[in-house]
Amino acid sequence: MFVCSCVRENEKRFRNGGMNLREFSKKIGLSQTTISRAMNGHPEVKEATRLRVFEAAERLNYAPNVRAKAMATGRSMAIGHIVPLSSNPDMVNPIFSDFLAGAGESCIRHGYEIVLAFAEHGRLDHAYRALVAKGGVDGLIVHDPVLDDGRIEILNDLGLPYVMHGRSHRVELPYSWVDVNNKRAFERATNFLLDLGHRKIALVNGRADADFAARRQMGYESALRGAGIEPEPAMVRSGPMTEASGYAAARDLLAGPVRPTAFLVSSIFSAYGVRRAAEEAGLTLGRDLSVVIFDDDIAYLRNGGDVPRFTALRSSVHEAGLRASDLLFRLIAEPASGPFAELLEAEFIVGQSTGPVRE
């Protein structure tokens, strides 16, 4: 009663899931060449023949071996994502799931698969080099860029098409990317709070070395300056976008010398923490405190419903994944057509927690 005992009975069948082209060609009395052409849509094969091939393939459950195909064509029909492990809680996260789902949609359309390579943090460069050298993917999507990301140089050098999810601020080299307009989003959110009369606005941001966080802070500061307010470093907190981190930041800020009347929060997770800290301080959101969050529209958390109790700037990671992937496929098909740049705008949604200063 062993699940896989059958496998050992037939070692041949283990190596490949089914039949190979030669057997198949013998069975239906056509050359391997013709079959290959038929299955790959080459125009010179007679329609009747093609039909016969497809019918037989279906009937005999024949499917070409991807590895062999990859070797013969030089294309592996897979795109790679390198996932930094463990020490970076921002990476293997719900956002990433949503991004993958979007990328997956694009992949389905192109008949591609996604290869996830995991790398110990700090060994990222090596991971990219290895992944490319091993030749298992036709393109790469690069996650979690930092302000001055050294991977860009490496990847340009490697010559494999890639698209970054996010940008790297201080890099002058050309590269393709898809990003949310973080600066504008936070500028708008800050202006929104300023319009309500707030003057003491705190920013609970992502990790300081993350590019997106820097852009968000730029937007925040630019809006403040536009209103004649000099940004206070003490009003800004950076850290991982988790409930715990948001809680710590908000508790700290609320206990500080200048109590904020409004919070700008970089993720819905930190926002839950901010809410907890506020409640513990006896404050009610939407009455004693205004909170605007940046919301990556996590499908799982909300399924498109409203963000309860918050005013939100909504952007879709799912769509970012889709767009980044689509871009990558264009780059793979036509390498000289890039680099591409695509900026997604966040939608502003007024929720229930906009208060209280409204002077």
Next chain:
Amino acid sequence: MFVCSCVRENEKRFRNGGMNLREFSKKIGLSQTTISRAMNGHPEVKEATRLRVFEAAERLNYAPNVRAKAMATGRSMAIGHIVPLSSNPDMVNPIFSDFLAGAGESCIRHGYEIVLAFAEHGRLDHAYRALVAKGGVDGLIVHDPVLDDGRIEILNDLGLPYVMHGRSHRVELPYSWVDVNNKRAFERATNFLLDLGHRKIALVNGRADADFAARRQMGYESALRGAGIEPEPAMVRSGPMTEASGYAAARDLLAGPVRPTAFLVSSIFSAYGVRRAAEEAGLTLGRDLSVVIFDDDIAYLRNGGDVPRFTALRSSVHEAGLRASDLLFRLIAEPASGPFAELLEAEFIVGQSTGPVRE
């Protein structure tokens, strides 16, 4: 200034990330055979030679092409996860991220990669068949089993090693799986609430067709019966484990003829919804209402901290991913050693919201 223009200059380099074995062997004056043996740890190669090979590989940045290696050996060094897309919000979700991170750790140790194949929902069977037929993976991890999961028969038939994440209740066939002891977890949680004096305990559960949800309900009902209470179907709600769904369920239950004094909630996401509904009804958790949640320990949301405001049964999806993957590798190495079964226990953590009945 095109990122990838360099690629076209050298078509050879595009097909494979670097140099191939033949070039490499010429460069260092050894036969391909010797190099292959050296790199794969065969005993017959002289230690000095092996060192020379490794040094040269490092220096010249040579890495064997995985596809070619896969073809020659019959092993692809990749394990596959099929991800049902779109119509199932429970799949591409934060839980899945955490699971992948765990599986990734295991993969790193074994030098494997993860292939994600996305399938339109309802075409899952086909996706598995195709993935196996294409021969791109050495094993499969199967997600999101339903009560009577037809994939098991197919997969046994296919003969590729696989491990299920979760079980399928009504299937008699042998198969390997890793699962949380959902029944016991919910039995304990229910008993915990019963001990506090609660008699009207609601269950906000996952989708009705999911196996884990059925097991949780079994545990819940068994504990109630043990206390001489006949379970009320009206006290149970099934649905996707999202904030929105939890909110709807709790609001409904709180407005119903028999108002529950305690909630047993199947995920932290639904729990946020339950909390919102409770607050809207003017109830305070931990004072007017007891809530126990099952918490998959989403790293991103909490980073191992306490679950604020809830009593929790904590289990680690991350660990499930790790264990499932490890099991799969054993199965790949020794197919006849399975099927394996592994049950993870959930840890009970008393939080701040245990109240109020405590008679």
Next chain:
DNA sequence: TTGAAAGCGGTACCAA
């Protein structure tokens, strides 16, 4: 201890 050559399962060129 090393090397030559035959696969692995396809694709694509060239000839028929």
Next chain:
DNA sequence: TTGGTACCGCTTTCAA
């Protein structure tokens, strides 16, 4: 419109 055949890059007998 079809078929023969030389690769793709590596592993693995078999012989030296």
